[in-house]
Amino acid sequence: MPTDERVAWLALVPIGLTGGFYLLPASTQQHPVLQFVPQFAAYGVLFIWWKANTDVLPALGLSRGNMKQGVGWGIGTGCILGVVNSTVILWVVPALGGDVLFLAGTPHARMPLFVMIPWFTVLIAIAVELNFRGFLLGRLEYCCCRWLPVTGTRGLRLSSIVAMLASALVFAFDPFMVMTFRDLHWIAVWDGLIWAGLFLWRRNLVAVIAAHAIEVMILYLSVKTALA
Secondary structure, three states, rough: OOOOOOOOOHHHHHHHHHHHHHHOOOHHHHHHHHOOOHHHHHHHHHHHHHHHHHOOHHOOOOOOOOOHHHHHHHHHHHHHHHHHHHHHHHHHHHHHOOOOOOHHHHHHHOOOOHHHHHHHHHHHHHHHHHHHHHHHHHHHHHHHHOOOOOOHHHHEEEHHHHHHHHHHHHHHOOOHHHHHHHHHHHHHHEEEEHHHHHHHOOOOOOHHHHHHHHHHHHHHHHHHOOOO
């Protein structure tokens, strides 16, 4: 971990805004603009952090020469998650009495196939992973490493575990995620943990972007076909 990173604490801003969103009245939470405030703030503080530091690309997991390796790991991870989550959504949840029919009305499902795949899916993956894994997770790990400099079994830092858990929960409870996918937003918890683990293991944001994009493509095609 770098020892001189500046203003890494700014990652706490979107976390605080995410928590604050759930203190609003239920009727106010339905406003689309308010649902995106934490993400807008995250990109704003990411820009401030970017300007305050040097050599930021490696800190975001975007070192040169890691694209080919990242794509390979990402495709494999994305395929596994896509199949598992499609099974959970289309078979397990309905078997337990859960409602998944509402998914046909989500913005993702209403988007035309030729727009969603691959263009919009890849764009979403880049934006979301740059925010939640490259910036948020990386800065949380940096801050926790300074506050919790404890090494666990097999060299796994307590700081890394805390950062993984925190980033996965913030991702799963992103206001837009919760308002759009309702109870299914809990699936994003294990997605967030797996993507966080992949990022910390490989230090490669391309791998996580590829995993996210492939998984969303599989989910989109599976759900759209099943609910057509």
